[in-house]
Amino acid sequence: MLGRPSLVDNNVFGMAPDVDVLDPEYLFYFTCTLRLGDLARATTVPSLRKGDVESLSIPLPGLSEQRRIVSALESYFTRLDDAAATLERVQRNLKRYRASVLKAAVEGRLVPTEAELARAEGRSYEPASVLLTRILAERRRRWEESELAKMTAKGKAPKDNEWKAKYVEPAAPDTSGLPELPEGWCWASVEQLGFIASGQTPSGVTSAGAAEGAIPWFRIGDMNTPNNELRMNVAKEWLTAEQVAALGLHVRPAGTIIFPKRGGAIGTNKKRLLACPSTYDLNTMGVVPVGGVGSYLWLWFSDLDLGSLADGSNVPQINHGDIAPLAIRLPPQVEQARIVENVNALLSLAENALSVTSANRLRAVRLRQSILKWAFDGRLVDQDPSDEPASVLLERIRAERAESPRTPRAGGKSRDRRDATRSTWRLR
Numbered sequence: 001m002l003g004r005p006s007l008v009d010n011n012v013f014g015m016a017p018d019v020d021v022l023d024p025e026y027l028f029y030f031t032c033t034l035r036l037g038d039l040a041r042a043t044t045v046p047s048l049r050k051g052d053v054e055s056l057s058i059p060l061p062g063l064s065e066q067r068r069i070v071s072a073l074e075s076y077f078t079r080l081d082d083a084a085a086t087l088e089r090v091q092r093n094l095k096r097y098r099a100s101v102l103k104a105a106v107e108g109r110l111v112p113t114e115a116e117l118a119r120a121e122g123r124s125y126e127p128a129s130v131l132l133t134r135i136l137a138e139r140r141r142r143w144e145e146s147e148l149a150k151m152t153a154k155g156k157a158p159k160d161n162e163w164k165a166k167y168v169e170p171a172a173p174d175t176s177g178l179p180e181l182p183e184g185w186c187w188a189s190v191e192q193l194g195f196i197a198s199g200q201t202p203s204g205v206t207s208a209g210a211a212e213g214a215i216p217w218f219r220i221g222d223m224n225t226p227n228n229e230l231r232m233n234v235a236k237e238w239l240t241a242e243q244v245a246a247l248g249l250h251v252r253p254a255g256t257i258i259f260p261k262r263g264g265a266i267g268t269n270k271k272r273l274l275a276c277p278s279t280y281d282l283n284t285m286g287v288v289p290v291g292g293v294g295s296y297l298w299l300w301f302s303d304l305d306l307g308s309l310a311d312g313s314n315v316p317q318i319n320h321g322d323i324a325p326l327a328i329r330l331p332p333q334v335e336q337a338r339i340v341e342n343v344n345a346l347l348s349l350a351e352n353a354l355s356v357t358s359a360n361r362l363r364a365v366r367l368r369q370s371i372l373k374w375a376f377d378g379r380l381v382d383q384d385p386s387d388e389p390a391s392v393l394l395e396r397i398r399a400e401r402a403e404s405p406r407t408p409r410a411g412g413k414s415r416d417r418r419d420a421t422r423s424t425w426r427l428r
Contacts (some may be wrong), residue, residue: 001028013053021397022058026066029073030058033372059376060394062387069375076371084364087357094354098347102303105343106329108182114335115183128186128330135193135291136170142195142290143167173327185331191324193297195288198261198320199280202247206237213238215251218280220260223270231275232258239279249279252286255294257301261285261318266310271301285318296336299343300328 001024008014017027039053040046061069104110118125144164151158170191178187190196205217216235225234244251252258256274260266262283280286289297309323310316331339374380 001025013048013050015053018397021063021393022060023063023066023070025070027058029070029372030376033369033376059378060390061378061383062390062393064387065381065383068381068384072381073371073375077368080364080368080371084361087361087364090357091354091361094350094357098350099303101343101346101350102299105339106300106303108185108329108331111335111338111342113182113184114332125184125334126332127184128188128332131291131293131333132186132188132192132330135188135293139170139192139195139290140167171325173325175327178327181329182331184335185329188328188330189324190287190326190328193293193328193330194257194290196320196323197250197252197256197286197288199258199282199284199286200247200249201282202249205239205247205249208237208239208243208247213240213243215239215241215244216276216278217249218258218278218284220263220265220281220283223260223265223268223272228272231273232278233275235278244279251277251279252288253277256286256288257294257298258284258286259301259306259318263315263317266306266316266318269306271298271304271306273298285320285323287323292333293330293336295340296331297328299340 002014015027015031017024034056036048037046040048041052060066101110114125115127144167147163147166148158151163171189172192173187173189175187181187199218215238216232217237217239218232218235222228222232222235227233239247239249252274254274254276256278257271258274258280259271260268260283265283274280274286287297287301304326306318307316309318311319311322371380
C-alpha cells in the first residue's frame with residue numbers, strides 16, 4: 001500500500017478505490033487474502049491481466065463496518081507481529097546458545113576435567129598426550145593396511161619393508177600464541193586425528209547409478225535433501241562395488257565428516273556425517289577420524305566456521321593445507337565421552353525448544369490468514385444496526401453519479417463499476 005503519491009512501472013498493478021464506497025486499508029487487507037499465482041496466466045513469464053483483477057468481487061459492508069474491521073485487523077496483527085518478533089528473538093538466542101555450548105565444550109569449560117575428578121577421587125588418569133600417541137600409531141597402522149591392500153590388489157606383494165618409509169607423519173600444530181590448555185589436555189592437528197580425503201566426480205558416475213547398488217555417491221547438494229540434516233542417508237546415485245571399482249572411486253567409512261570444499265556452498269557452513277560407507281563428489285572434502293575420537297571431532301567441526309578458511313578467489317575453495325594444520329584442543333578419552341554426553345543433552349533441549357518456536361511461528365502465519373478470512377466472512381467484528389447498509393450506500397452513490405456526467409471510457413462508452421443488487425464491489 002503506497003504511503004504517498006507515487007509512480008510505478010508497467011510491471012505493477014495499482015487499485016485506487018473510491019473512498020466514498022471503499023476504505024483503502026480495507027481493500028489492502030482484502031488483497032492480502034488473494035493468491036495471485038492462481039490468477040496468473042500460465043505463460044513462460046506468468047503475468048496478471050487487467051481483466052483478471054477487474055473480475056474479482058470483494059465483500060462490501062458499510063464504510064463504518066469496514067473501518068471497524070480495519071481497526072480490529074490492525075489490533076490483532078500488531079499483537080501477532082509482537083509475538084512473531086519474540087519468537088524470532090528466541091530462535092536467535094537458541095542458536096547463540098548452541099554455539100556457546102559447542103565453544104565451551106571444545107575449550108574445556110563444559111564439564112569438570114578428568115584431572116580435577118582424578119585428584120578429588122585420589123586416582124590416576126590417562127592424559128590426552130598418551131591418547132594422541134596411541135592415535136598416531138593407529139593412524140600409521142591404517143595407512144600401512146591400506147597401502148598393502150593396494151599393492152596386493154595389483155599383484156605387487158612387497159618383499160621388504162621399504163614401502164613403509166613412504167608414510168608421512170602428520171605435523172603437530174604450531175602452538176605458538178595458542179592459549180593455555182586445561183590440565184591433562186594437549187594440542188593436536190586435524191591431520192593427526194584423521195585422514196583428509198577429497199571427493200571424486202569421475203566421468204560416467206551420474207549415469208552409473210543402479211537400483212541394487214549399496215554404496216551412495218553424494219553430491220554437495222545432497223546435504224539439503226530431507227533426512228540428510230545430520231547424517232547422509234539419501235542419495236540420487238547408488239553404486240555397486242563393481243561400479244565403484246570401475247570408476248576408481250574411494251569409499252569412505254561411516255562416521256566420516258564431510259563438508260563443502262568449493263563454491264558458494266562453503267558459505268552455508270554445512271557439515272554432515274556419512275551414515276554408511278560412501279563416496280562423494282569433488283566439491284566435497286572429508287575427514288576420516290582415527291582412534292575413537294570421531295564424536296568429539298564432530299563437535300569441534302560443528303563449531304568451525306568454514307568461511308574463514310576459504311581463499312578470496314571468485315570461486316571460494318578450501319584446500320587440504322587449509323584443514324590439515326588446524327589446532328584442536330584434545331581432552332583425555334574418558335573426558336571426551338562426558339563432554340559429548342553433556343553436549344548432546346543440552347543441544348537436544350535447545351533443538352526441542354527451537355522446534356517449538358518454529359511451530360509457533362508457523363501457527364502465527366496461519367492465524368493471520370484465519371483472521372483475514374474471518375474479517376471478510378463478516379465474523380471478526382459485531383455489526384451495528386445503525387450502520388448504513390452497503391446496498392443503500394451503493395444505491396445512493398449511483399443516484400448521485402447519475403445526476404453528474406460520467407467520465408467516458410476510451411471509445412466513447414462509459415461503465416458503472418458498481419452493482420447495487422449485491423453487497424459486493426467489483427474491482428473494475
